Amino acid sequence: MGRAPCCDKANVKKGPWSPEEDAKLKAYIEANGTGGNWIALPQKIGLKRCGKSCRLRWLNYLRPNIRHGGFSEEEDNIICSLYISIGSRWSIIAAQLPGRTDNDIKNYWNTKLKKKLLGKQRKVQQARSASCLSFKQEMKRETENYRVPGMVNLPSDWPLLSPPVMPLTSTNQDLDLRDQDSIRNILVKLGGRFSDDHPQSSTTSTTTNPMNFRYPFDVSFSQDHQLYEDSMNILSSASSISPLNSTCSQTNSTTHFSVNQVGGPNDMIQGLDAFQAELSELIYNNNGFEGLYGTDNMVDGSSTGTSSVESSSWGDINSLAYPQFVSGYEPCQHQSIPQVSTFDESSYFGPQ
DNA sequence: AACCCCGACAACCGCTTCAAT
DNA sequence: TATTGAAGCGGTTGTCGGGGT
Numbered sequence: 095m096g097r098a099p100c101c102d103k104a105n106v107k108k109g110p111w112s113p114e115e116d117a118k119l120k121a122y123i124e125a126n127g128t129g130g131n132w133i134a135l136p137q138k139i140g141l142k143r144c145g146k147s148c149r150l151r152w153l154n155y156l157r158p159n160i161r162h163g164g165f166s167e168e169e170d171n172i173i174c175s176l177y178i179s180i181g182s183r184w185s186i187i188a189a190q191l192p193g194r195t196d197n198d199i200k201n202y203w204n205t206k207l208k209k210k211l212l213g214k215q216r217k218v219q220q221a222r223s224a225s226c227l228s229f230k231q232e233m234k235r236e237t238e239n240y241r242v243p244g245m246v247n248l249p250s251d252w253p254l255l256s257p258p259v260m261p262l263t264s265t266n267q268d269l270d271l272r273d274q275d276s277i278r279n280i281l282v283k284l285g286g287r288f289s290d291d292h293p294q295s296s297t298t299s300t301t302t303n304p305m306n307f308r309y310p311f312d313v314s315f316s317q318d319h320q321l322y323e324d325s326m327n328i329l330s331s332a333s334s335i336s337p338l339n340s341t342c343s344q345t346n347s348t349t350h351f352s353v354n355q356v357g358g359p360n361d362m363i364q365g366l367d368a369f370q371a372e373l374s375e376l377i378y379n380n381n382g383f384e385g386l387y388g389t390d391n392m393v394d395g396s397s398t399g400t401s402s403v404e405s406s407s408w409g410d411i412n413s414l415a416y417p418q419f420v421s422g423y424e425p426c427q428h429q430s431i432p433q434v435s436t437f438d439e440s441s442y443f444g445p446q
Numbered sequence: 447a448a449c450c451c452c453g454a455c456a457a458c459c460g461c462t463t464c465a466a467t
Numbered sequence: 468t469a470t471t472g473a474a475g476c477g478g479t480t481g482t483c484g485g486g487g488t
Contacts, residue, residue: 109456196476201455
């Protein structure tokens with residue numbers, strides 16, 4: 095038994111909006127607002143459109159201060175970083191880019207940004223394959239170092255939040271934190287406070303993990319639900335590398351999320367997982383490198399095979415590391431804000 | 447000139463979330 | 468607490484225009 099349709103599909107117009115329809119809708123909403131009921135709105139103004147269609151048209155096109163096209167490098171960076179962090183949560187990503195709609199960003203990602211990144215991947219791979227180690231050998235070696243085999247380690251100049259690939263036993267002293275900082279700025283914008291901003295208010299200081307990947311994760315948020323959700327989504331995503339010991343706790347006025355050892359929910363995994371799955375599928379199912387980088391002139395059209403990594407608008411960015419540690423893990427932010435919820439390694443990795 | 451291909455973008459569809467009852 | 472329905476969201480499809488053959 096399905097839900098009743100929101101409108102009489104036989105009597106609604108579909109397809110592109112005419113200027114007259116746009117004018118009607120815009121004039122009405124500017125004068126009266128939506129009235130909180132999109133379903134009823136088209137009848138009020140005599141439009142033979144579905145309410146959902148009106149809503150979409152308004153939000154994506156007619157709404158004031160909408161910008162179309164002309165994405166800046168900075169916007170590219172933000173989109174990319176957030177996609178990698180939180181996956182295809184276009185509405186959240188759009189919220190960080192004033193004047194941009196989720197639909198626009200989604201289209202932009204699918205048609206341009208994704209290919210741009212794939213192209214950068216390709217160039218780096220070419221540079222790397224020119225060196226002595228074959229990709230598959232390296233894949234094998236690196237995946238063997240992880241608990242979950244089979245993930246592709248994508249060396250790249252992606253603007254990543256995650257630390258470079260390394261065996262669990264290795265250390266990384268020089269992690270570039272700039273991208274973490276940008277995420278942090280977003281969090282601060284959303285209302286988060288970091289423990290090292292207010293060390294006296296925190297019981298959890300900046301933590302160190304076996305990878306020596308620093309990230310101060312004791313953030314307090316107001317009780318505003320959406321703010322909390324958004325913040326937690328981003329925060330937890332930015333911390334999703336190797337969850338070993340993280341906690342959520344709530345006081346009367348704030349919710350705290352603390353992570354000892356970089357780690358956390360798998361939102362980040364959504365983004366990277368999807369994209370890396372795409373890449374690995376290409377690699378494994380389509381004749382290895384040829385399938386991925388083969389003959390097409392992806393992206394900026396240069397498949398000239400230069401072995402140098404060209405300067406990138408993304409800046410010098412960390413390599414991509416994405417160990418898929420999390421399995422059967424219930425993200426902290428999806429819980430109903432428990433008093434205290436502690437993650438332990440076994441709950442993340444299951445029986446070993 | 448006609449056709450084909452492809453990229454870009456607008457719009458639709460169906461599922462999920464959330465608030466009202 | 469369960470139900471209902473609107474809003475929100477993300478994936479997918481449709482359409483159009485430009486470029487190549």
